[in-house]
Amino acid sequence: MSGGNLLIRGGYVLTMDSAGDLQGADVHVRDGAIVAVGEHLDAPGAEVIDAAGKIVAPGLVDTHWHMWNTLLRGLSDGSDRSGYFVNCVALGRHFLPADTYAGTRLACAEAVDAGITTVHDWAHNIRGIDWAEAGLRALSESGLRARFSYGYETGHPNDRLMALDDLTRVASAWSSYSAGGRIQLGMAWRGTGGSNPAMRVAPALYREEIETARGLGLPVSVHACGPRHAAGQLATYAAERLLGPDLQVIHLNNAWTNEISLAAARGTPASVSPFTELQIGYGQPVTGALLAAGVPTGLSVDTTMLSGNADMFAIMKVTQGCANALAHDEFALTARDVLRLATIEGARTLGLDSVTGSLTPGKRADVIVVSPHAPNIGVLTDPARLLVTAAHPGNVEVVIADGRVLKRSGALTGYDVAEVTSTARNALAGVLERT
Numbered sequence: 001m002s003g004g005n006l007l008i009r010g011g012y013v014l015t016m017d018s019a020g021d022l023q024g025a026d027v028h029v030r031d032g033a034i035v036a037v038g039e040h041l042d043a044p045g046a047e048v049i050d051a052a053g054k055i056v057a058p059g060l061v062d063t064h065w066h067m068w069n070t071l072l073r074g075l076s077d078g079s080d081r082s083g084y085f086v087n088c089v090a091l092g093r094h095f096l097p098a099d100t101y102a103g104t105r106l107a108c109a110e111a112v113d114a115g116i117t118t119v120h121d122w123a124h125n126i127r128g129i130d131w132a133e134a135g136l137r138a139l140s141e142s143g144l145r146a147r148f149s150y151g152y153e154t155g156h157p158n159d160r161l162m163a164l165d166d167l168t169r170v171a172s173a174w175s176s177y178s179a180g181g182r183i184q185l186g187m188a189w190r191g192t193g194g195s196n197p198a199m200r201v202a203p204a205l206y207r208e209e210i211e212t213a214r215g216l217g218l219p220v221s222v223h224a225c226g227p228r229h230a231a232g233q234l235a236t237y238a239a240e241r242l243l244g245p246d247l248q249v250i251h252l253n254n255a256w257t258n259e260i261s262l263a264a265a266r267g268t269p270a271s272v273s274p275f276t277e278l279q280i281g282y283g284q285p286v287t288g289a290l291l292a293a294g295v296p297t298g299l300s301v302d303t304t305m306l307s308g309n310a311d312m313f314a315i316m317k318v319t320q321g322c323a324n325a326l327a328h329d330e331f332a333l334t335a336r337d338v339l340r341l342a343t344i345e346g347a348r349t350l351g352l353d354s355v356t357g358s359l360t361p362g363k364r365a366d367v368i369v370v371s372p373h374a375p376n377i378g379v380l381t382d383p384a385r386l387l388v389t390a391a392h393p394g395n396v397e398v399v400i401a402d403g404r405v406l407k408r409s410g411a412l413t414g415y416d417v418a419e420v421t422s423t424a425r426n427a428l429a430g431v432l433e434r435t
């Protein structure tokens with residue numbers, strides 16, 4: 001899978017590490033790893049990918065994405081009977097494992113196409129181990145780097161524990177699921193009751209859940225402080241001494257200032273999903289406040305039921321726009337800052353910063369080449385600014401994950417797109433028929 005010998009030659013290389021930007025530099029990839037970055041590298045026998053006049057950057061990092069429900073793209077609008085949460089539960093109940101596979105695979109294909117090489121699949125429609133295995137199979141086949149966060153099923157009753165036995169079983173057999181270490185396991189935790197205060201989970205239950213995950217050595221991820229009335233969830237986690245680097249918290253839009261300070265003090269990472277937070281009415285993303293407090297922060301797709309697509313370039317752009325708008329300051333968040341969130345900082349929030357997120361010798365080879373030779377770019381000025389404000393997935397010419405070329409000359413190498421999309425349409429038809 002990742003035994004290639006590749007030389008990405010002559011690009012404008014954004015290393016996103018202390019080496020900075022290197023114009024006209026090469027990136028040498030061998031056996032899935034970056035072995036050298038610099039000018040005029042000698043790489044005998046390597047397949048050459050010409051990147052002259054193009055931007056070479058680390059693969060983009062998503063930090064929270066309900067990939068299964070990509071099958072339901074577009075189905076969350078109009079009224080409170082057809083909104084995101086209602087449809088997610090109503091349709092999610094009728095998913096079979098093959099539907100989870102079809103939805104997750106469509107999301108994976110979209111990720112590759114968009115230059116995202118790391119995803120955090122927040123699997124919250126696991127209706128049994130078969131559904132987990134279906135999602136894992138799609139991730140494994142994709143070639144992407146991933147965290148698979150094992151969750152519950154949509155509509156899971158508040159008075160019942162998550163399926164901790166299944167999680168434990170999958171964790172104990174993890175080497176057979178991990179695609180050689182490319183996929184890590186985590187827990188998608190429902191927390192103290194999610195975003196609706198009328199749906200609290202008894203402390204004895206949620207404590208057992210998080211203690212089980214931690215007993216298995218798994219990182220945990222939880223939605224926190226969604227709607228305005230739910231502010232205070234982070235304070236609850238702090239009071240329960242649950243905050244720490246292994247607990248990712250999502251949607252801190254309405255967290256109190258002291259809650260953000262608590263997260264920073266405990267090294268608790270955050271995930272910001274600007275498009276879905278705006279779309280569902282959580283209010284402004286608080287990226288600037290998180291960074292000012294020192295909270296490790298990454299960006300996320302969340303769900304294409306709300307965001308529509310997984311365009312991480314657009315996610316970066318709206319992140320910068322929202323931060324500057326909120327600060328009334330054109331320079332509150334720079335393009336370079338936000339590109340860091342979508343690469344090395346996102347990787348840090350997943351505990352993967354020693355593996356990916358920058359073009360550093362010794363790291364795994366997750367690399368993208370973006371061509372400016374399209375009407376929406378056309379000039380090669382500040383490459384960070386171009387990636388954040390001008391580029392779109394169509395400009396991504398080459399995608400390499402773990403040393404394997406997943407997109408070449410603008411075409412996906414591992415997917416028959418017509419087959420992926422027709423399978424998705426057929427699966428959705430079945431879900432709708434059963435609902």
Ligand SMILES: [Zn+2]
Pocket residue numbers: 064066122223250302303
């Ligand atoms: Zn989410």
